[in-house]
Amino acid sequence: MSTGLVFACAGALLFAMGVAGVVLLEHLLRRILAFNLMGSGAFLVLVGLAQRFGIADPVPQAMVLTGIVVAVAATALALALARRLFALTGGYTLSEDGDD
Amino acid sequence: MTANEWLPLAVLGSSLAPGLIIFALPEKRIRQRTALNLFGALAKLALVATLLAGVAAGEEYAFRYAVLPGIDLAFKADALALLFVTLSAALWLLTTLYAIGYLEAAPHRSRFFGFFSLCVTATMGIAMAANLFTFFVFYELLTLATFPLVVHRGTPQAMRGGTIYLAYTLIGGTLLLTGIVWLFQLLGHGEFAHGGVLASLDGAPQWQLQAIFLLLIAGVGVKAAIVPLHGWLPQAMVAPAPVSALLHAVAVVKAGAFGVVRIVYEVYGVEFAAALDLLTPLAIVAAVTILWGSLRALFQDDLKKRLAFSTVSQVSYIILGVALLGPLGTIGGLAHLVHQGIMKITLFFCAGNYAETLGIHKISEMDGAGRRMPWTTLAFSIAALGMMGVPLTAGAISKAWLTDGAAAAGMDWAIWVLWTSSLLNAAYFLPILWRAWRKPLPAAWPDEQIPARGRRETAWLLLLPPLVSATAVLGAGIFADASWSPLAWAQLIAEREYPRMPR
Amino acid sequence: MLLLTQFVALPLFLYARAYFAAGSAYFWPLAGFLLAGLNALFLSADLFNLYVTLELLGLAAVGLVAAGGGAQQVAAALRYLFATLVGSGIYLLGVALIHGAYGTVSIEMLTPLVHVDAPRAVWFAAGLMLIGLMLKTALFPFHYWLPPAHGGAPAPVSALLSALVVKASFYLILRLWLGPFAALTTAAAWLPAIMGSAAILWGSWRAIRALRLKELVAYSTVAQLGYLFLIFPLLGADQLALQAGGMQVVAHGLAKAAMFAAAGVVIQVTGRDAVADVAGIASRLPVTLFAFGLAGITLMGLPPSGGFLAKWLLIDAALVRGRWELVTVILAGGLLAAVYVFRVLRQAFLPPPSGERRRVARRPVAMLEWTAFALAAASVLVGLRGMEIVRLLGAGA
Known part of the structure; x- marks a missing residue:
């Protein structure tokens, strides 16, 4: 098992944890963090799999870089919305009404 | 585009265009609206007259336009289509006049006349559809255009009636759609052609064709108010009188009956349908409807409801005529399509007059109405006698041909059905006439709105249309042998379209 | 699809102009982003590019939902945000696996490479990508986020979202289904x-x-x-x-x-x-x-x-x-x-x-x-x- 594959497996694990976090947690901040965990997991898989054979491939690295930018933007938006929600309702959880 | 192509379109357009413009007109512009309506109706009549002359001379009018590969929007104005088109165009003119008088001060007239014109357009489309696809398009358009008319008054009963109407017709439309697409699947097209198109199809198993027939007939049967699919019709009586007149005499139920005619003759072909054992069940259903409708009519006290159940019964005469194998029944059925239209529209006009002038809605309130409104009651009487099949009226003609047709087809039970129904018709119409003519005037009318002034019993626009149509009832009966009568036209259709039929 | 987008967007923008007569500073730039995202999405030809455009689209849409500013709208926006992020995250993981297996993310190059006897990872990746997209398309049972988001947003936004945004991810599904994954998906149709x-x-x-x-x-x-x-x-x-x-x-x-x-x-x-x-x-x-x-x-x-x-x-x-x-x-x-x-x-x-x-x-x-x-x-x-x-x-x- 090469290092790349180890990275990839770890990434998959992180990703799974992240998804579980986003879906199951209630606190908004934790959910946002979990989303970041999820993203990092995916990036790890991307880079890890590409490095399986020991040669560094610049393409996935560039992709990850783009992905990180996107994730940062998303996180910023989520945080801004969460703050707004806090200002409006005083809580960091989504109420479940209107949900089925 | 040649004249033969644009004429059918112009017939459609002559009601569509006024309809759309009327929607855009403000409520107050009564003069323009009336002018537009009348102009549309007259233009349509003129166009239809051109078509009639052309078709009698053997011209062919057709138009088609591809919507999807293999699916065309196609119109043809053949003799059968024109039978229905002429009826609708003429009655549209009368109903428009009547509606202008009837709704004089009512709100939302723009909306009313707009949808009214759309309805007529849809009816024309149904009449001239040259394939099942086009037929279905206009069939559903009719459903949609009549709904706002049924609920026009906005009362809870109107809403209830409208909802029931929709539920029935939309489910019917769904069945029809299933049948049509299935047929497309087997056949590759859904054209109407003389003598049927399905007979050429050998490979398909019989049960499939029978199932499709069931779906199609159930689909159109909802509008034709075949028992047990008739439940919506009495409920839709909450609509204003011109709408009832139009729905019952022309648009909706006739569209259904016309659909049955097209399906039996031009999709299946009458001989092929008989070979599939489809006609006898259809005849039985029609017979049951005739009797059931008449029976129910006996027990209604509400005038319009009694007329509604009478419609249920009378429309199935047409279907019975179609289901009788042989040209005599065909002629009777087709003639009745027209005859029933003019008789029933007269009855509804009169019922509307009673309600609007004196506030009479129930038969028990009709005592002495004939003395107060002699002309209206005269028209009512003529039409009612026609329904019973009294000689010299239009009804007698169609009943005679239907009876002959049943005898020729060897279906003696059908003759019994027809006679029983005539007796029942008499049983529910004669008491009304008796009350109206012979009973003394009551102390006060339920809700007199238009006072009598000299010899004018009610508003002119309300009185004129029923008188004209009652005259037509007599005319069609007395001059049945003339070359321009509906009967003669029905004979022309039977000769032209079913040359292979045993004579 | 491009044509549809513009046809729907133009009248809606006219509509929005009148709707937000009072002026909403956020609507216009966000709507611009949204359209850019949509157009980019319909035009891009590789999986990763698609991811980026998806995210652009999703974020702009979330912003639009929140543009109303009320607590309910913000909550709806957040719920939508999580749904779309999870969706595109799952999609990204799928992309990563595909890249790991074939070394390319170009749709054109992938199409001939994917066969029925592809390794498990590819099957898994295809499944992940499709599920991620379905989540974004709000296919039952992943639809839970849609009604609050679409129902809560201002009318022009709801119109844009319902008419176009969900269609974008559907378009992707269709494209992947018929393109690279055609060999895999027939069995699971x-x-x-x-x-x-x-x-x-x-x-x-x-x-x-x-x-x-x-x-x-x-x-x-x-x-x-x-x-x-x-x-x-x-x-x-x-x-x-x-x-x-x-x-x-x-x-x-x-x-x-x-x-x-x-x-x-x-x-x-x-x-x-x-x-x-x-x-x-x-x-x-x-x-x-x-x-x-x-x-x-x-x-x-x-x-x-x-x-x-x-x-x-x-x-x-x-x-x-x-x-x-x-x-x-x-x-x-x-x-x-x-x-x-x-x-x-x-x-x-x-x-x-x-x-x-x-x-x-x-x-x-x-x-x-x-x-x-x-x-x-x-x-x-x-x-x-x-x-x-x-x-x-x-x-x-």
Whole structure:
């Protein structure tokens, strides 16, 4: 098992944890963090799999870089919305009404 | 585009265009609206007259336009289509006049006349559809255009009636759609052609064709108010009188009956349908409807409801005529399509007059109405006698041909059905006439709105249309042998379209 | 698709101009982003690019939902945000696996590479990507985020979202399904069909039960999206199903935009949002009601609308393959749609409750009414110009 594959497996694990976090947690901040965990997991898989054979491939690295930018933007938006929600309702959880 | 192509379109357009413009007109512009309506109706009549002359001379009018590969929007104005088109165009003119008088001060007239014109357009489309696809398009358009008319008054009963109407017709439309697409699947097209198109199809198993027939007939049967699919019709009586007149005499139920005619003759072909054992069940259903409708009519006290159940019964005469194998029944059925239209529209006009002038809605309130409104009651009487099949009226003609047709087809039970129904018709119409003519005037009318002034019993626009149509009832009966009568036209259709039929 | 986007967007922007007469600083830049994202998405040709455009689209859409500013809208936006992030995250993981397996993410290069005997990882990746996209398309049972988000956003936003944004991810699914993963997916085609059927029935049911007008329209989106997924088991050599899908996308896009726009007018004028409060608009807002009705015709799939042609093609395609169960679902869906559309129309014809008449809040803005009407009319007229659309689809496929 090469290092790349180890990275990839770890990434998959992180990703799974992240998804579980986003879906199951209630606190908004934790959910946002979990989303970041999820993203990092995916990036790890991307880079890890590409490095399986020991040669560094610049393409996935560039992709990850783009992905990180996107994730940062998303996180910023989520945080801004969460703050707004806090200002409006005083809580960091989504109420479940209107949900089925 | 040649004249033969644009004429059918112009017939459609002559009601569509006024309809759309009327929607855009403000409520107050009564003069323009009336002018537009009348102009549309007259233009349509003129166009239809051109078509009639052309078709009698053997011209062919057709138009088609591809919507999807293999699916065309196609119109043809053949003799059968024109039978229905002429009826609708003429009655549209009368109903428009009547509606202008009837709704004089009512709100939302723009909306009313707009949808009214759309309805007529849809009816024309149904009449001239040259394939099942086009037929279905206009069939559903009719459903949609009549709904706002049924609920026009906005009362809870109107809403209830409208909802029931929709539920029935939309489910019917769904069945029809299933049948049509299935047929497309087997056949590759859904054209109407003389003598049927399905007979050429050998490979398909019989049960499939029978199932499709069931779906199609159930689909159109909802509008034709075949028992047990008739439940919506009495409920839709909450609509204003011109709408009832139009729905019952022309648009909706006739569209259904016309659909049955097209399906039996031009999709299946009458001989092929008989070979599939489809006609006898259809005849039985029609017979049951005739009797059931008449029976129910006996027990209604509400005038319009009694007329509604009478419609249920009378429309199935047409279907019975179609289901009788042989040209005599065909002629009777087709003639009745027209005859029933003019008789029933007269009855509804009169019922509307009673309600609007004196506030009479129930038969028990009709005592002495004939003395107060002699002309209206005269028209009512003529039409009612026609329904019973009294000689010299239009009804007698169609009943005679239907009876002959049943005898020729060897279906003696059908003759019994027809006679029983005539007796029942008499049983529910004669008491009304008796009350109206012979009973003394009551102390006060339920809700007199238009006072009598000299010899004018009610508003002119309300009185004129029923008188004209009652005259037509007599005319069609007395001059049945003339070359321009509906009967003669029905004979022309039977000769032209079913040359292979045993004579 | 590009054409549709612009056609829907243009009247909606006119609509939005009038709607946000007071001025909403955030709407315009975000809507611009949204359109850019959409256009980029339809044009890009590799999986990773698609991810980026998806995210751009998702973030802009979330921003738009939140643009209203109320607590409920922010909450809806957040819920939407999480849904879309999870969706695109899952998609990204799939992309990562694909890249790991083949070393490329170009759709064109991938197509010949993927075979039925592909390694497990590829199957898994394909599954992940499709699930991620389905989440974003709000396919049942992943639809939970849609009604609050679409129902809560301002009307022009809801219209944009329902008409276009969900279609974007559907477009991707279709593209992947027919392109790189064609070899893998034929076996699993029944799955989206079942989910689609469930979506039609459940969405319609919820729409029938909905209390608020926009909630009703939003659930109807869930149901209508279901139709799109019915085409998967029906795809084949004949283009019927594909044409049906394309037609449905176009017709629904136009109709739903019109419906939300009309609902927006109603809400603005009456100041209320409950279905019961629609009473009486037949006389006050005839144009809007007409628009709503026309859009409804398309949703019910009644002729001569675009929705009808879509339905016709779909039934035809289903019958060719002998899939009676799908035919039943389609027809039942149409009837259910009739129930919820007429629920509104019926209310509209009722006289307004007494005392309500004096409370007429504002006069409708003509621009709002007529843009809604134009969209609705377009959705119906599409039904008469089916040839052109089919030809366009033929060229695209």
